[in-house]
Amino acid sequence: MSERRARQILSLYSWAGAAAYPLVGPYIALRASRGKEDRQRRGERYGRASEPRPEGPLVWIHAASVGETGAVLPLIGRLLRLGIRIVLTTGTVTSARIVAERLGDRVIHQYVPLDLRPAVNRFLDHWKPDLAIFAESEIWPTTILSLGRRRVPQVLVNGRLSDRSFEAWKKRPHLAEALFENFAHVAAQSGLDGERFLALGARPVTVSGNLKLETDLPPYDAAIHARLMKEIGGRPVWAAVSTHDGEEMIAAEVHRLLKNRHDDVLTVIVPRHAERGDALASDLSKRGLKVARQSLGDTVQPDVDVLLGDTMGDMGLYLRLSGIAFVGRSLTGSGGQNPIEPALLDTAVLAGENVQNFRDTYKRLVDRGGARLVKNKETLAGAVSFLLKNEDARQKMARAARVTVHEMRGALDKTMDVLDPFIHPLVVKSRLDSSGSN
Structure with missing residues (x-):
């Protein structure tokens, strides 16, 4: 597959998603009937915000489910201490409940928009993120390309590629490169993951370790x-x-x-x-x-x-x-x-x-x-x-x-080092905005 052909396929994917957009209602309704969607907040899946955008710089963090959400909690804590405002998206009802329990109103939680052009554009038009951070293996073509067109830096943290995913991407190298080149940085979990991201066209790649090792002891009653x-x-x-x-x-x-x-x-x-x-x-x-x-x-x-x-x-x-x-x-x-x-x-x-x-x-x-x-x-x-x-x-x-687990820690500091060039300007801007309003 040529590079040109790969970009044509991605463009076709995006337009096909836009065409299918009016038909996804029954699918979401079915998921809601099975308890897999929040009935009261289904609009968020179409990119319709349920909260106003706060003033100043805003970072969008996406963690698909429970595991990814737990992994980014320590990272979110660090960013909040820097005064960064965060809109956090997840894809499951359970992960949303964990966000509410562990973070409360310290972040704005939304369900992630469907990877369809109308939903993604509506989401981005409202939130206007200054930086997008994705956890582990969240590769959504329409979302990635839409952020790329808007010149929003994208960083993949705790990056991981399973054997199956890597083999699938290897068969479509130009398609992979057309997507992975949009990431401003990939922080990979392991040396093997780092090699795989590099092989698929991601640049630069840093091996930061596994953020899940930074987790606190799980709470209990x-x-x-x-x-x-x-x-x-x-x-x-x-x-x-x-x-x-x-x-x-x-x-x-x-x-x-x-x-x-x-x-x-x-x-x-x-x-x-x-x-x-x-x-x-x-x-x-x-x-x-x-x-x-x-x-x-x-x-x-x-x-x-x-x-x-x-x-x-x-x-x-x-x-x-x-x-x-x-x-x-x-x-x-x-x-x-x-x-x-x-x-x-x-x-x-x-x-x-x-x-x-x-x-x-x-x-x-x-x-x-x-x-x-x-x-x-x-x-x-x-x-x-x-x-x-x-x-x-x-x-x-x-x-x-x-x-062994304690000895393997350190991923949080390394991930923060990767994010620093993107976060530091936002911290400075946020402080300048605060001082200017006083």
């Missing part, structure tokens, strides 16, 4: 934790967290295997998507397991097999119930989920072998003895059983995980 610990008593506990379809039933099979040696074991299952709670409770019950659902406030009685953590935003609670955590999307799923929060909470980390999305983090954890990768339900059951029987080994593994 101390009263609920105390109640659950009292109900659990001295029972051995292990957790399967951030699980995806199929992994909950693997955890159920592991529970059965564990009962041969730990007859009063309690398994905590925390699905990645809490809305699957009804279906999972039914499937687990059909397997003869007694389930207590946290969303219903069920009591963890002595004969309960599984505590189903079907609530959002409570990972800090569930991880504090057990010193052993299997991190999902790594056996039946592909790519893995973030092991950093379990590692920070003195937890021995287990995962399947499909952890490409966190390759660097898992490699360091495994090399330092803070994590172990398992092949199937049998090896997972064996690893959990060993750790339940050997508290010294569990503590050693958990300690290694915590120390």
Whole structure:
């Protein structure tokens, strides 16, 4: 594909999106009916602002979902301390709830506009951002090109390209370059990610590390934790967290295997998507397991097999119930989920072998003895059983995980160094505007 052809395709994509714009209403309505859109704020998805633009310089930060939102929270805190005003967009109801809980009115939250020309232009016409910061792998052609035409600097932070994404972009090098050349800077998570962005035409690229390592300990409700610990008593506990379809039933099979040696074991299952709670409770019950659902406030009685953590935003609670955590999307799923929060909470980390999305983090954890990768339900059951029987080994593994994560930190400072040439002029302008109005 020639460079000219690539630009023609991007232009066609943009115009096709504009033509399809009137037809997306039913799609958004369907998502809203399933709880995936905020009914009261659907207009924001079309670029219609629900808040006025504040005076002075404004930075637009976009974080797609829960993981990306958590990653940029420390960065947002730094920018707020500099006096920078921020409009933060996310794409999910859950991430919006996290923004409200963690940041309140310190930022302006909007749902990200659809990557369609009318929606993007309406959003940009209203907010007029002086800088756009995108988290991880958010590559939206219409948005990127629209910002480029308006000469708004764009920076990708915590940049990551999965194996699949990189292979797809490699087949269309001119298309990739036509998009990635719009970024004023890419701050990549790892050396491998940095090499991939460079290969696709991004310039300049800095390896800054993973912002998710900068996260604080996940919060939890101390009263609920105390109640659950009292109900659990001295029972051995292990957790399967951030699980995806199929992994909950693997955890159920592991529970059965564990009962041969730990007859009063309690398994905590925390699905990645809490809305699957009804279906999972039914499937687990059909397997003869007694389930207590946290969303219903069920009591963890002595004969309960599984505590189903079907609530959002409570990972800090569930991880504090057990010193052993299997991190999902790594056996039946592909790519893995973030092991950093379990590692920070003195937890021995287990995962399947499909952890490409966190390759660097898992490699360091495994090399330092803070994590172990398992092949199937049998090896997972064996690893959990060993750790339940050997508290010294569990503590050693958990300690290694915590120390390793702390040693890997530093991404926030490096990311701020990348952003400084773009942020510093805005800070100066903001202060000049403030002094001029006094």
